[in-house]
Structures are given as structure tokens and as C-alpha cells.
Amino acid sequence: xxxxxxxxxxxxxxxxxxxxxxxxxxxxxxxxxxxxxxxxxxxxxxxxxxxxxxxxxxxxxxxxxxxxxxxxxxxxxxxxxxxxxxxxxxxxxxxxxxxxxxxxxxxxxxxxxxxxxxxxxxxxxxxxxxxxxxxxxxxxxxxxxxxxxxxxxxxxxxxxxxxxxxxxxxxxxxxxxxxxxxxxxxxxxxxxxxxxxxxxxxxxxxxxxxxxxxxxxxxxxxxxxxxxxxxxxxxxxxxxxxxxxxxxxxxxxxxxxxxxxxxxxxxxxxxxxxxxxxxxxxxxxxxxxxxxxxxxxxxxxxxxxxxxxxxxxxxxxxxxxxxxxxxxxxxxxxxxxxxxxxxxxxxxxxxxxxxxxxxxxxxxxxxxxxxxxxxxxxxxxxxxxxxxxxxxxxxxxxxxxxxxxxxxxxxxxxxxxxxxxxxxxxxxxxxxxxxxxxxxxxxx
Amino acid sequence: xxxxxxxxxxxxxxxxxxxxxxxxxxxxxxxxxxxxxxxxxxxxxxxxxxxxxxxxxxxxxxxxxxxxxxxxxxxxxxxxxxxxxxxxxxxxxxxxxxxxxxxxxxxxxxxxxxxxxxxxxxxxxxxxxxxxxxxxxxxxxxxxxxxxxxxxxxxxx
Numbered sequence: 001x002x003x004x005x006x007x008x009x010x011x012x013x014x015x016x017x018x019x020x021x022x023x024x025x026x027x028x029x030x031x032x033x034x035x036x037x038x039x040x041x042x043x044x045x046x047x048x049x050x051x052x053x054x055x056x057x058x059x060x061x062x063x064x065x066x067x068x069x070x071x072x073x074x075x076x077x078x079x080x081x082x083x084x085x086x087x088x089x090x091x092x093x094x095x096x097x098x099x100x101x102x103x104x105x106x107x108x109x110x111x112x113x114x115x116x117x118x119x120x121x122x123x124x125x126x127x128x129x130x131x132x133x134x135x136x137x138x139x140x141x142x143x144x145x146x147x148x149x150x151x152x153x154x155x156x157x158x159x160x161x162x163x164x165x166x167x168x169x170x171x172x173x174x175x176x177x178x179x180x181x182x183x184x185x186x187x188x189x190x191x192x193x194x195x196x197x198x199x200x201x202x203x204x205x206x207x208x209x210x211x212x213x214x215x216x217x218x219x220x221x222x223x224x225x226x227x228x229x230x231x232x233x234x235x236x237x238x239x240x241x242x243x244x245x246x247x248x249x250x251x252x253x254x255x256x257x258x259x260x261x262x263x264x265x266x267x268x269x270x271x272x273x274x275x276x277x278x279x280x281x282x283x284x285x286x287x288x289x290x291x292x293x294x295x296x297x298x299x300x301x302x303x304x305x306x307x308x309x310x311x312x313x314x315x316x317x318x319x320x321x322x323x324x325x326x327x328x329x330x331x332x333x334x335x336x337x338x339x340x341x342x343x344x345x346x347x348x349x350x351x352x353x354x355x356x357x358x359x360x361x362x363x364x365x366x367x368x369x370x371x372x373x374x375x376x377x378x379x380x381x382x383x384x385x386x387x388x389x390x391x392x393x394x395x396x397x398x399x400x401x402x403x404x405x406x407x408x409x410x411x412x413x414x415x416x417x418x419x420x421x422x423x424x425x426x427x428x429x430x431x432x433x434x435x436x437x438x439x440x441x442x443x444x
Numbered sequence: 445x446x447x448x449x450x451x452x453x454x455x456x457x458x459x460x461x462x463x464x465x466x467x468x469x470x471x472x473x474x475x476x477x478x479x480x481x482x483x484x485x486x487x488x489x490x491x492x493x494x495x496x497x498x499x500x501x502x503x504x505x506x507x508x509x510x511x512x513x514x515x516x517x518x519x520x521x522x523x524x525x526x527x528x529x530x531x532x533x534x535x536x537x538x539x540x541x542x543x544x545x546x547x548x549x550x551x552x553x554x555x556x557x558x559x560x561x562x563x564x565x566x567x568x569x570x571x572x573x574x575x576x577x578x579x580x581x582x583x584x585x586x587x588x589x590x591x592x593x594x595x596x597x598x599x600x601x
Binding site: 083092093094095096097098100101128132133134135136137169170171172173174175176177188189190191192193194209250251252253254258259260289293324326327328332337340341344347348350434436437438439440 | 460461462465467468469470471472474475496498502505506509510511512513527528529530532533534535536537538539542565566567568569570571572573574575578581582583584589590
């Protein structure tokens with residue numbers, strides 16, 4: 001998987017996967033790894049100073065919500081006696097997102113170092129990395145990396161003689177999208193069904209086993225060592241005001257070179273598309289989901305004018321989310337695309353809240369019947385009404401995540417949905433759709 | 445019920461959590477039990493629950509909530525194909541149809557010789573490698589076009 005323009009060597013060197021040893025401890029140390037942790041511990045840097053550096057970088061949560069990381073860290077009651085936890089959310093199951101898998105596969109020590117620095121800053125002595133069940137090889141590799149770090153005295157009791165203790169473990173997921181929601185993830189680590197908790201209380205006061213806990217995404221932790229090395233301000237300058245630093249974008253769908261690409265926030269979408277080899281077969285961009293399947297779809301022409309940062313994508317009516325860019329060309333049937341996404345949310349709703357449990361079923365049923373020539377004239381209004389009855393009425397964001405694709409697909413491609421209902425078939429002929437996937441003539 | 449080797453692996457998982465939180469190891473323990481036995485019978489779930497000192501119903505809740513656990517016997521190989529949107533755009537659905545034709549079974553069915561169970565999966569977090577499939581949960585196969593699928597099927601004896 002090609003990575004072009006790797007700007008944060010702590011995070012992305014080795015991501016091309018060409019060298020099987022690049023992920024190991026010695027290779028990571030050679031490119032500056034663990035120097036930030038060593039410096040912080042040997043200087044006994046005040047915890048506030050570490051948190052301030054992260055605040056200055058304007059690093060925002062890379063898992064999807066974009067919450068300022070430094071601010072989140074400052075919520076932890078550091079002086080609170082007793083257990084505190086740092087948890088990494090590597091339960092990457094948002095359709096279109098595959099960056100955390102590559103970070104953990106090719107650069108696991110950047111996450112371990114980032115978590116150790118976070119634990120130091122927040123006074124936590126124990127951490128867990130919750131790893132998506134479907135990427136089992138990542139789970140085993142992360143455990144190998146942990147063993148390396150322990151053997152080198154970089155994890156465990158009295159790290160490098162500093163008196164700071166931090167134990168870190170991997171926890172396996174086993175197939176539940178909802179566990180990417182932070183409180184569902186905590187329930188899951190506690191050995192229960194992954195059903196989200198009410199907030200408040202927030203994890204910083206009542207988290208894992210009821211103790212103060214901070215949960216960050218893999219890429220967020222992975223960015224921390226680099227920030228501590230170059231300084232918060234320099235990191236911020238790599239991106240834009242309010243959009244600090246660089247970010248990995250997972251580009252999938254109708255492009256020539258799907259993969260992870262690191263770019264400074266604020267880079268034009270067209271540049272990212274070029275890095276991903278451009279549109280497959282030179283076809284035209286029809287629509288793009290810029291931040292994972294839960295973010296609203298953006299029509300192709302609007303997308304071509306966007307830059308890749310939180311503010312620009314938000315102005316285009318969508319969200320940067322996890323940075324999963326799903327590219328769809330003119331061979332895509334938008335009804336079929338939405339049908340598949342709606343099935344996903346129906347399948348993955350945890351069933352706890354009635355509006356989501358029942359509503360996601362309704363959304364799928366209605367889109368499914370439109371796609372299959374059974375649509376009714378008032379179905380588009382009905383879809384709108386179901387979404388407004390889900391949104392804001394559930395414990396977690398899955399209900400909203402299921403609704404936003406429906407609303408945006410219908411809004412931007414209403415004619416295509418209406419055509420389906422009226423003519424009982426796709427606007428895009430099935431053989432054109434099949435040609436778009438490239439399955440039968442593809443060579444690797 | 446489980447081999448000493450599996451129990452050793454489960455003990456290793458238990459050690460990751462505070463002593464009074466053995467239940468945290470239930471997901472890993474069920475995965476290990478399934479790896480050994482191919483699926484999770486009620487007896488296996490109850491055994492894991494007792495081993496961890498939790499109520500059997502609580503372990504069953506976990507086993508039935510997460511979709512990688514097999515609550516019914518499956519073929520020697522469980523083949524899970526991702527057909528979610530990003531994969532679909534790059535041939536995930538076509539790969540599923542190709543497999544159905546080759547194996548003569550539909551999703552959630554097992555070939556008559558008990559060799560392969562075909563499953564439709566949700567996002568595996570590897571959309572850049574589409575079409576993607578999993579063999580028995582733990583082995584991921586990337587870029588699975590017709591030629592690669594043929595090769596994989598020949599290998600899964």
C-alpha cells in the first residue's frame with residue numbers, strides 16, 4: 001500500500017509494508033522512536049506541560065468526532081487517588097476506514113509510545129488497546145510489539161528507572177461495529193454486550209470499571225510522539241488554524257490506487273484523488289462520502305472544490321469524520337449504495353434504543369423495496385420522517401449515523417430515487433454497474 | 445471440555461485484567477474455545493462462564509452479541525466475504541456471487557461435503573484491499589479477484 005508524502009515519520013514510515021522489519025522496536029527507535037517518552041521521563045516534565053503541548057498542536061480526535069485531544073486529557077482528575085485508565089480505540093469498523101489497521105501493522109510502537117505519554121500526563125498506570133476482531137493478525141502483532149517494549153523496559157513497572165509505571169494490554173473485539181462507540185467499548189472490555197452507556201457521567205469520571213478513563217483513537221495516540229518531538233506549534237503549522245497537523249486518509253472505491261495517504265489538513269481533495277491514482281477508468285466523480293459511511297454524501301462537483309479539513313468538509317454539508325474517503329463514479333447506483341449502507345446500520349444497531357432498533361429496520365426495508373422495484377410514491381417522504389424520528393432520540397450516535405446517509409443520498413440524488421420508484425429499475429444499467437467494480441477483468 | 449493448551453491461553457488473557465475482573469477475558473476465552481471446537485455449543489459457553497466465575501447467561505449474551513462467534517456448527521472453513529459499500533464498489537458483491545456459483549451454496553449455507561460455510565460479512569476495516577474475505581475469522585485475504593479466489597478454494601482442502 002503506497003504512502004506518498006509521509007510527513008510524520010513517527011507514524012507513517014513503514015506504512016508501505018515493504019520492509020517486514022520496519023515495525024519492530026529497533027527500527028522504530030532508529031527513526032526517533034521513544035525519544036519523546038525518554039525525554040519526558042528523564043526531565044520529569046510536569047504533566048501540565050505535556051498536556052499543554054498537545055493542546056497547542058490543536059490535535060483533534062482522529063476517530064471521527066474531532067474533539068480536541070489536549071482538552072480531553074485535561075478532563076482527567078489526575079490527582080484522584082486510585083486506578084485510572086488510558087484506552088485506545090482500534091475498533092475500526094466504520095465502512096471506508098482502514099488507517100488504524102495499517103498504523104498498528106506497520107508502526108505499532110508509535111501507538112504504544114503515544115499511550116505511555118498519555119498515561120504519564122494523566123496519571124494512569126494501566127491501559128488497553130481494543131483491537132477490531134476482524135484484523136486478527138494486527139492483534140497478534142501488537143502483542144509482539146508489547147513484548148518488545150516490555151523487554152526494553154519501556155513498559156511495565158518503573159519505566160527506565162523513572163518511578164513511572166504503565167502496563168498496557170491488547171483486548172480483542174469480535175465483530176460488533178457499535179464497540180467503536182467509546183462507552184460500548186468500555187462495556188465490551190468489562191466482558192459484556194457492547195451497548196453504549198448514558199452520558200453523563202463521562203468516562204473521565206466514570207469509565208472502565210467505574211474509574212476515570214480516557215479513550216482516544218489509534219491515530220490520535222500515534223501522533224503524540226511526533227508532536228512532543230517537533231513541538232505543538234510546529235505540528236499546528238503543518239495543517240491549518242483549528243485543523244492542526246497531518247492526517248491519514250483512507251481512500252477506497254472507484255480510484256486506481258486505493259490506500260492510506262497522509263496529507264496536511266487543508267490539502268485540496270483533488271490532490272488527494274491524484275495521490276490515489278485518479279478515478280478508475282478515467283470516469284467522472286459522481287459522489288463522495290468524505291468521512292466514513294456515517295458522514296453525509298457530497299455530490300462530485302461540490303467535492304472537487306473542497307479541501308480536506310474539518311471546516312471545509314463541514315461547509316460542504318458533511319463531516320471529516322474518520323477520514324475515510326469513499327469515492328463513487330458514474331457507474332454507481334446511488335439507491336443500491338444507500339441500500340447496502342442502510343443494511344449495515346440495521347445489522348449493527350445494538351438494539352438498546354427503540355428509535356434506532358426499529359428505525360434502522362424501517363430505513364433498510366424502504367430503501368430495499370425502492371431498489372427492488374417495489375417503491376411507493378410517498379416513500380421518500382417516509383424515509384425523511386423515519387430519520388427525523390430517530391435522530392437525537394437515542395443514547396449514542398449510531399441512530400444519527402444511520403440517518404445522515406439516508407437524508408443526504410435522497411437530498412442530493414432525489415431524481416435517481418424517484419426514477420427507481422417510477423420506472424421500477426436503475427437509472428444506471430446493471431451491466432454498467434458491474435463494469436464499474438472491475439471484478440471480472442481485474443488483475444493484481 | 446477444553447485442552448490444557450487452550451486453558452493456558454485463556455489464563456494468559458485473564459492475567460491482563462485486575463484480579464476481580466476476570467469476566468473481561470470472556471471475549472478472548474470464547475474465541476479460544478471456538479478456535480479449538482469450531483463453534484460454541486451451550487456446553488462450551490457454560491464451561492467458559494464457570495471458568496471465569498460469571499453467570500452462563502452473561503457469557504451467552506456476549507456470544508450472541510458479537511457476530512464472529514459461531515453459535516451453530518460451521519464447515520471446516522468459514523469464508524466471510526465483505527460486501528459493504530467500499531468493498532462493493534471494488535467487487536465485493538461480485539466476489540460473493542462468484543463464490544456462490546463456484547460452491548453451489550448461498551450465504552449462511554455449507555457445502556454438502558462440510559468443507560466450506562459461506563457468510564456475508566460487515567466492514568472488516570480493510571477497504572483498500574477490496575475484495576476482502578476472512579477464512580475462519582483470523583486469516584484475512586486481500587484483493588480477491590476470480591483467479592485469487594480459485595487459488596484459495598484449491599488450497600482449502
